[in-house]
Amino acid sequence: MRFSLAPQAEAAGYRLLAFDVVEGSTNTDAMERGRAGADANLWVVTAHQRGGRGRRGRSWEGPRGNLAASLLVEPQCEPGMTATIGFVAGVALHEAVRICAPHLVDGLRVKWPNDLLINGGKASGMLLESEVLPRGRRVVVIGIGVNVTAAPEGAPYAVASLQQAGAHVNAASLFEALSATWLEYFALWDNARGMARIRDAWLARAHGVGGPVAIQFGDEVIRGVFETIDAAGQLVVRLPTGEARTITAGDVHFGDVGSFRGEAAAARPQVGASRNAARI
Structure with a gap:
């Protein structure tokens, strides 16, 4: 599978490292490159991640054909607003899926803090990690995992995948769309100065408001x-x-909260030192 950036993302200076297989996680790879001095706006992408990491330190091997993408950025905002980048990613992914699979839009929702649902089933999760590097350089890695070909079995909550929902899309085409929509919404966020507009865009797509x-x-x-x-x-x-x-x-x-069974979304993104993550 060949990954590529959208032309506008490439023109804006974004770079791409794509791998057939990542033995660890794309987040780890991107953060290590940041520590080694890599410039920001670097995507690390694969369709087969063997050591994925999620909330509460859970690890898994993603099915071949699903999307694992991590982006190294260097935001210039107050540290307390860094976590709002997760809402940028949620809106950008929602828009990318809408572009690639418009027939899914009626059942497509974002779930606080930054899951993507298809007809109520979790189709994507995200992990934000931040680290202050030597000389005060603060970098953030946004990890995005999407069930493109298959959803995990045995999950304690409803799950979904794009292809199982009838979308004619693969990881490469979804990533190209995402690289374009990320560029749009990251610019709108504008180092947190535009968070009000991101908030409005996120709420317009949100699951469960008023419930x-x-x-x-x-x-x-x-x-x-x-x-x-x-x-x-x-x-x-x-x-x-x-x-x-x-x-x-x-x-x-x-939803129905007569009994709470802990089938939880993670808490609000809390980004501090490395691995103080916005867990999904």
Whole structure:
């Protein structure tokens, strides 16, 4: 499979390293290249990742034909806003899938903080990692994994893949579209100065807004209505008392919350040192 950047991404100075197989993870590879002095705006991509990493340190081998793509960037924003890059990635991926598989758009949603759902099944996850390098250089790696050909078996939640949903797309064509939509929305984000516009774009595509949600903190469970996200991407929940509560951490379950079973989306992206990740 041959990967390539969209012409506008190449013209903007983005670079691509594509591999048949990555024995570890594309995130690890991209971060190691950043530590070694690689310039930002470098994509590391494969259709077969053997050592993928996700939330809570979980690892897996992705089926051949799925997309694993990691991008090294060097944002110039306040550290506290770095995690909002995850919302840029979510909107960009949603738009890339819409371009490649327009018939899926009615069932295509982003889920807080940065999953992509197809008809309620998880089709993509993301992992953000940040590190401050020598001389104060702060880099971020955004890892994006997409179920293109197949979804994992035995997951404790609903899953989906693009091809199983009827999309005529492969990892290479999806990546080319993503490299273009990323360029558009990363420019809109504008080092967090445009986060309000990214927030609007994300909410327009969001799963569960206005519906029930449960958040678990240790032994405590908070129930309410998913009202919105704030300017920093934190979840805003309206409690039964009428109070609005901002959620920055916890396990989150959308939908019928009569019983909470921990089938959670990860908490809000928290990006600090390497491996302080926005976990998906």
